[in-house]
Amino acid sequence: xxxxxxxxxxxxxxxxxxxxxxxxxxxxxxxxxxxxxxxxxxxxxxxxxxxxxxxxxxxxxxxxxxxxxxxxxxxxxxxxxxxxxxxxxxxxxxxxxxxxxxxxxxxxxxxx
Amino acid sequence: xxxxxxxxxxxxxxxxxxxxxxxxxxxxxxxxxxxxxxxxxxxxxxxxxxxxxxxxxxxxxxxxxxxxxxxxxxxxxxxxxxxxxxxxxxxxxxxxxxxxxxxxxxxxxxxxxxx
Numbered sequence: 001x002x003x004x005x006x007x008x009x010x011x012x013x014x015x016x017x018x019x020x021x022x023x024x025x026x027x028x029x030x031x032x033x034x035x036x037x038x039x040x041x042x043x044x045x046x047x048x049x050x051x052x053x054x055x056x057x058x059x060x061x062x063x064x065x066x067x068x069x070x071x072x073x074x075x076x077x078x079x080x081x082x083x084x085x086x087x088x089x090x091x092x093x094x095x096x097x098x099x100x101x102x103x104x105x106x107x108x109x110x111x112x
Numbered sequence: 113x114x115x116x117x118x119x120x121x122x123x124x125x126x127x128x129x130x131x132x133x134x135x136x137x138x139x140x141x142x143x144x145x146x147x148x149x150x151x152x153x154x155x156x157x158x159x160x161x162x163x164x165x166x167x168x169x170x171x172x173x174x175x176x177x178x179x180x181x182x183x184x185x186x187x188x189x190x191x192x193x194x195x196x197x198x199x200x201x202x203x204x205x206x207x208x209x210x211x212x213x214x215x216x217x218x219x220x221x222x223x224x225x226x227x
Contacts, residue, residue, distance in 0.1 A: 004154075008152070042220070043203060043218035043219060043220050043221055044155065044203075044218050045218070046215050046216075046217075087154050087155075089154075098143065098145070098160050098167070098168065099157045099160065099168060099170075100145075100147075100155075100157060100216060101157070102154030102155050102156070103154050104152065104153050104154050105153075105154050
């Protein structure tokens with residue numbers, strides 16, 4: 001089983017739609033969780049950290065369910081500029097905040 | 113630009129040649145990381161440094177790979193006797209735990225093609 005699993009997509013959605021991405025992780029002792037965004041042929045950039053209480057940043061909402069080892073990202077009112085690959089990222093135990101483990105990414109295409 | 117920089121941005125080499133990549137982290141960051149990303153996959157951790165000390169190496173980092181950070185600032189990643197399977201994007205990231213900033217910021221990467 002992969003350490004971090006994501007549906008690779010692509011998710012093709014119309015502008016203005018709400019889209020949700022899911023991710024599962026295998027190590028229950030993992031400590032930190034993130035969503036990174038990666039544009040085509042560019043470097044990953046931190047979108048948001050994910051906390052147990054859930055967190056929201058504008059149109060983006062992230063949730064963590066430790067019991068199910070499940071992370072989600074919700075994008076509301078999607079824009080053309082949201083088209084990118086969204087990477088689910090976990091900091092496994094013993095990593096000391098150093099070794100990030102990435103999922104394969106979920107590709108989003110927002111269309112007119 | 114005060115972000116992470118990497119050089120070169122692209123490298124084409126023939127199988128069997130040695131290549132070296134450079135990473136300049138954000139200046140106040142004491143931690144530096146190397147990752148490798150192949151098409152359709154997420155980045156995979158290779159190694160990381162705290163200041164000049166290399167504290168962890170992935171089993172992905174074969175004997176042909178060596179990384180250094182001699183003065184705790186820039187880092188180099190060398191691949192000896194390159195193989196076609198080494199073709200990938202090599203990403204460098206830095207973070208500044210010493211300054212309370214744990215987020216890893218990535219550079220633009222070096223794209224390696226081994227012919």
